[in-house]
Amino acid sequence: MMRGDFVAFILTHGRAGSVITDKTLRKCGYTGPIVYVIDNEDRQVDKYKQKFHDVIMFDKLSISKTFDEADNFEDRRSIVYARNACFDIAKELGYKYFIELDDDYDTFSFTYGRDGTVKQRTIKQLDRVFEAMVRFYESTSILTVAMAQRGDFVGGKENDIIRGEKLKRKAMNSFICSTDKSFHFVGRINEDVNTYTTLGSRGYLFLQVPHVALNQKQTQSNKGGMTDIYINQGTYVKSFYTVMMMPSSVKVGLMGNSMETKRLHHIINWNNTVPKIMKESFKKK
DSSP states (O other), X not given: OOOTTEEEEEEOSSOTTTOOHHHHXXXXXXXXXXXXXXXXXXXXXXXXXXXXXXXXXXXXXXXXXXXXXSSOOOOOOSTHHHHHHHHHHHHHHTOSEEEEEOSOEEEEEEEEEETTEEEEEEOSOHHHHHHHHHHHHHTSOOSEXXXXXXXXGTTGGGSTTTTTOOOBXXXXXXXXXXXXXXXXXXXXXXXXXXXHHHTGGGTOOEEEEEEEEEEEOOTTSSSSTTHHHHHHHHHHHHHHHHHHHOTTTEXXXXXXXXXTTOEEEXXXXXXXXXXXXXXXXXXXX
C-alpha cells in the first residue's frame, strides 16, 4: 500500500473523455489516492464531475495573480496555473507529498541502456517506485524530483543516460513536491524549463531520476490540454519564453535528426545557467 501522506494529482483541461493517466497508474501498480485537478474556466467542468469522483476545481484568475506569467496576454490556456494551485490543494486535502502528472501517459517504465540500445520494462509496482523517489526527495534539499521522458533518450548509445548517467539537473512534466518546500512555476508557456533554469540559476536544485520514465502521447496530437496553444503559437514561441527569462543561457535551435522530426526547441548552455562548486585553489587570496 502507498504511504498515506502522498497523493497523485492529474492535471487536466478539456479532456474529460480522454484522460488515460489514471488507468495507467493503476495498471502499473499505484494504489494510492488520485485527484483530478481542473480549473473554473474549463467548459467541461460538469463532464469531469459526472465522470470522476475526486475532482478539485481551482480559481484560475486568482492563481494567475500569484506568479510571473512572463506576458500580459490574459490567455490562461496553460497548465502552469494548475501546477501552482497544487501546493494549496495538497495542504487543503491534508497531504504532505504529491506528484503532478499530465492526463495522457500510457505507461511508466524502467528505461536503461544495454548493448548501446534503449530498453524499457513496464513498472508493475509503482507504489514502491514513488515511495523510493519520495525518500530520496526527503533526504535532500531539492525542490522537486521528476521522472524522465521519452525525448530524454534520443541519441542511441551516445545518450548520457544510456552511458550510465545517474541524475540530471532538470525536472519536466512530472513533479514530486512537498507542501513544506513550495515554489512557483513561472512563465505561461514552457513553465517547467523556465522554472528549473531561473531557480536553478539561484542555486535551487531540480533533479530527474533518468531510469524511471513515463511515456506520453505525442505532443500536439491529443486534443485539449496544451495542444491548442502549441498549434496556435508554435514551438518557437514556446521555447522563446525561456529565452526571455534566461537570455544569457538559453537559445532556440533545431532539434531532431530528420526533416519529419526536426522542430525548433530550447537549447540550454548549462555553463551559464547554474552555480558551480569551485576548487579551493581558485579562491582569491
